[in-house]
Every structure is written in C-alpha cells, then in structure tokens.
Amino acid sequence: MATARKQNPDATSTPAVSGHSAPSAPSAPSAAHHPGATIYSVAERAGVSIATVSRVLQGAGTVSAKTTQKVLDAVDELDYVPLGAARSLAVRHHEAHGLVLPELTGPYYSELLMGFESRAAELGQSVTLLLTDGKADIARAVRQLATHVDAIAVLGSAAMPPAVAKALHGKKPVVIIAGSPQEGIESVGAENAHSAQKLTEHVLGHGRRSLVFVGDPDGAPDIHDRHAGFVAALRAAGLEPAEPVRVPFREGEGEAVAERILSGDITADALVCANDELALSIMSHLQDAGRDVPGDIAVVGWDDVMTSRYVRPGMTTVRQPVRELGELAAERLHQRVHGAELLAAPRVLPTQVIIRGSCGCAAQPRATPPTRAT
Amino acid sequence: MATARKQNPDATSTPAVSGHSAPSAPSAPSAAHHPGATIYSVAERAGVSIATVSRVLQGAGTVSAKTTQKVLDAVDELDYVPLGAARSLAVRHHEAHGLVLPELTGPYYSELLMGFESRAAELGQSVTLLLTDGKADIARAVRQLATHVDAIAVLGSAAMPPAVAKALHGKKPVVIIAGSPQEGIESVGAENAHSAQKLTEHVLGHGRRSLVFVGDPDGAPDIHDRHAGFVAALRAAGLEPAEPVRVPFREGEGEAVAERILSGDITADALVCANDELALSIMSHLQDAGRDVPGDIAVVGWDDVMTSRYVRPGMTTVRQPVRELGELAAERLHQRVHGAELLAAPRVLPTQVIIRGSCGCAAQPRATPPTRAT
DNA sequence: CTGTTAGCGCATTCAA
C-alpha cells in the first residue's frame, strides 16, 4: 500500500490530512526490476510529488537542480518506463502517425517508408504501419489504426475503400500519397504525365513507331497518368496509340507478356512499361528467347530500381523522389495535426528520366551513375 | 454541458441524485462531424449507459439486439472513433508490437517486416516501426518506442546498444532476430553456419582451392556464423582459410573489392560473399573488366534477392525464410505478452542452398525456379 | 440485460 491516492471513501470529503506516506518501510534497498514502476513510485522514491516528476521528465516548468537529480536517480533505479497511453490520454495526442501501404516488395514502398519514418522521427512522432495486402477486412484495420494515431497517410494504390478515407478525414488529418486527389483530402505525389511524355518522345526519337504501353492504367492512379503522357506523346507525333496491355505489375506477369510478343500476339518495336519490375522481366524473357533488346525491340520502365543498373542493356527508366515523397507526407501530417490548413492543390514532386541502353541508346557500362535527362 | 459526469463539487459527497441528463435539448438533428465524439456522447445519443456502449463495441457481455442496434447507429451517426489511449490505459496494454530495424534497403528487411506485420495483424496487434540508421540517439528512440508498445523485436544488426536491450527486457518482452543470443533474451534466427559450410563445400567440389570470404564477420552475428561455416569447410578439406576481406555490405563496396581482385591485390578462384548485393556488385564489375564468371573466378552470395535470378550467370546463393522469421518473431512476442515463458534456446529456421551458375555449375536459363540443394 | 462507479497513469491548473 505504498502509493496512497484517491482513496478516502471513509473520511468525509474534507481534505483530510492524508499522511504524506510516512517513512514506513524505507523501500527495498537497491537493485531489482520493479516491473510496474509508475510516476507515483518514482515520486515516492525521490521524495517529491508526481507533478515534479512529470516536470523534470517533460522538461517543463522549472525544477531545482538538486530535485531534478533526485528524480532522475529514482527513474534510473526504478527503471521507469512511462506508460505512453496515460500520457496520450492526458495530453490528447498519440504522437504517432499511421502509414497505410499495400505491401513492401520492391524498393518503392521501402524508400517511401524510410522517408516517412525518418521525417516522422525527427518530428518526434512514431510510425505505425499497416499493410493492406492479404487483409480480409481493411476498413476495420484502418479504423483500428485510427484509434492509435493522430493522422494517417495512405498510398493511393493501397486498397483502402474511399469511404473509409472520407470517414477518417474530418476526424484525423489524412493525406493520400500518389493517389487520385479526392475532394477535401490532401494529396502529395510525384510527377507522372509529363515525364511519361518525355520518355515516350525519347523512344520515338529512336525511330520507333509501334509503341505499346504495358500496365493497367486503371490499376493505380499514377499508372493512369503515365499512360496519359504516353498517349499524349504518340498523338503529338501523329500516331494512334494501341490499346495498353493491361497486366498487374507483379514480376510473374512479365513472362506472359513476353510470350505474347514472341507468339506475335502483340506486335511492337518498343514497350513502355508501367514499372521496372515488369520491364525487367519482359526484357529478360525476350532475351532468353533470342530477341535483341533494344535491337529488335526497345523496353523502358519506371522507378529506377537497383536491378535496372545491373542488367544489360541498362534499363532506361524514370526516377521518382520516393524518399522525399515519404518525408513530405510525414511533414504535412505533422503540420496538419498542429493546426495547419489542408492544402487544396496536390503537392507534386519532379521526376527524372534516366537514359540507359534499353531504349535504343548506345549501351553504357553498367552500374555507373546514370545519365540524366530532363 | 450534455455529458454530465464526475461533477458534484458542490453537493456533499453523498450519492446525490445527479439528474440523469434530463431530455433537455434533443441534441442536434442529424448529420455533421462531431470532432470529439466520446463514449459518453455515443451513450447519450443511444440513450444507454457508457457501459453498454463499451459492451457492444467490445463484443463482451450480452446486449439485446435492439440496444445493440441503437448503439451502432449512434456510433455511426457520430462517426465515433474510440481513443486508443484511453482503452490502453484501462486494459493496461497497447495492443502494439515494436520492431527495430537498421533500415529498409534490399528485400531482406522488407520481407522480415512483411512477415512481422502480417502475423502481428492476425493477432490483433499493430506494429510500430523504428529505423535506427541515421538516428542520433538510438537509446532514446527505443525508450520512446517502449512507451507505446507491449513488446519489442530487434534485428541483431540494428545498432541498438546491448544495454538498452537488457534494460528493456524485464520491463517488456524482447526478442532478438538474427542476432547473437544474449543471456536472458530470447532469440530467433535462420541457420547460417551449416549452410555456409554446404555452400563452401559445393564450391570446393568444383575444384576451386583458393577461396576467399568477402564480408565482415564482426559486422553482424549472422555474417560471423557464415564465416565460421566457410572456415569449417575449408579446414575439413585440408585448406587453410585466408583472411576475410572485411567490407561492409553496401552495394558500393563491390567495386572496391573488384578493383583489388583485378589489380592482383587479392588472389582467388572463388569468392564467398556475405550477401547477394555484394556478390552481385563484384560479379558485375569483374565482368565489365572482361573476367569470366565463373570461368576465371566463381562468386556466390547469400539471400537470394530478385536480381540473383536475373543476372547471368545466375547467382548461386542461400535462401533464408525471412518472412517466416518475421512471423515467428511477432508470434513469440505475442505469446510472451500473454504470459508465455522465455525460450532458453534460440529458435533457428532452416535455410536452403540455391545452386545457379555463378559457382561453376552449367549456366541455367535465368529467372526460372531455382534448383534446390540441401 | 443494463447502469453505477472506481480507477488505469499521467499532465496540468491552481495554490502555496
């Protein structure tokens, strides 16, 4: 019965003396893990009030050097770990941001997450991660997440029901990353259409005329935009774009696409792929079948993954500032939590076309700093 | 002043009648986001007590269908999002696990994280991620993390001061992943020494006699074990192992190592590398310089990253059940939180040697299911 | 089946 508080159901509600926890048992000598040290045990051990303990721990108010030291010692001896939930309840803040991603294969998500975590940490926020792929009830998971965080960032391609996003929003700040801007929800992203157009123009510049877009424009908002840029470039060149080859961009799909090309089901002298994994896989299978890339057919991707530097020919692609995108999202979340207004226009970060050999340019020695264009 | 509670500083502490929040204002008609809906507002709106609201939300106790519906409606209308902190404080746990990783480049960490998140989610736990690379005060970050979670998993190679691990442990369950088992701290990992020995024996089987290990055995516990297996294989073959080439395994290091080989500073007819990124990079630079792999020199790696299937020759390597490792860690954490005893012996998961062409075997068509050995 | 009540551990006025 050391910690004496809130327990006077007997006495009349007059501020009875409540004997300052008299020097009864001088508490256990030293050592040993108090599994449940609380601010009360620390205060008692230091011989101060919990308010004082709180002050030194928060660095708030002014506490004498001597008292501070006593408290710090007690904290140390007791191995005190504050209970975050109690603090959160009192201050009404979780000091945590949520991030919703579909999954983590490939460098894109990881980069994004690293950027997000890094900036969040700088701002004193921890990050709680939610992966949607394979989850049965995503809406439930997101609501659960909302319970523990102050704000949430969602990747556009994460399978989160728009209804959920809207519901959350209004309760907690939400930002959509690389998604289609929704009414009243802030979004950040990397530029797509313009770079796609530049990239396509570059391929056109090699004299290719029969280009096909590989990837599903309706699968994700950024793919949609890339396709739009592709189409724009073709039209500007007086060409009529063929129907895109709509495949999801898992690695395995590349083989199927390659087969269709080899069998003549698809005819093209250049492939503009929705991302590098797809492009890489297709190129590899084509090469295995004896086709020359880019001689017979050019292949370009998007994302500039590591492998794109190692294959031959090097993969021509587009690099996005993915890490910065993550940082930006964390940053905006934090500002919004602290009262900043929702930004009406999406923030879009510039991207960079990386020219290597697969587009038809002379092969470069691989794994060297890429040539920059744009 | 709708929610009437805990406010009778006037009346004597006798259980005064406290007028049941008489049907004063019938509350706002419909619609609109109550920014701060609480269990009280929901209860009031549904015309029940907060206990009932809690019951339907927790699925605990028995509540009549009609009442349940009223509550659910109120929750819906008010767009009620419970405050996790309050619940955590009351039930005294966070329903969250922490995961400490150095960073997220390459597929290893991502896989691990996916496994961890997936299993944690199944168990109803959310995951809070902490990346140590680039953090100034890691100990502080970890303590901060400990504040919000019930248990923590740490990757062995994460730069977490052992002292912190020990401090945390005893307060919250801790498991070390792929690290050196520490006294009194549970650990899980993938098998290293034995597979390394098998792999080395395989290379030896191709007639190579001058093998060198590339990677720093003191850099991470699992590298240490792989090196040990390497040494064991050589000794068993009557060979004296050369000093390992101690480099960190960032991608950039490969070039430097390749240079030393080309310049004759290092002589070897086979390289056993600490991981695939290193092996890949070295092989690539060697090839660029005109060396034949595996003709002139064999190169093998560890991890079986995606690129290892795409390069030629295919990279011979060792696949670890990384995802399963993550799942196992989450699983153990959860069990420990729920009272399970600390496992004295480390749980170690089996690995698999993947034979492709870079070790000296006949080149395989790439990007096909790997041949299994072991 | 439902309501009352007492904390959970902490931050924070308000006094002293």
Next chain:
DNA sequence: TTGAATGCGCTAACAG
C-alpha cells in the same frame, strides 16, 4: 520552486 487536486476516455467489477 513545489504539491494537491482534477480529469483525459475507457473498461471492468459490482449491483440491480
């Protein structure tokens, strides 16, 4: 510079 008291929103006995 310090302490006493109050409440954050929720769960969980305990009554009824």
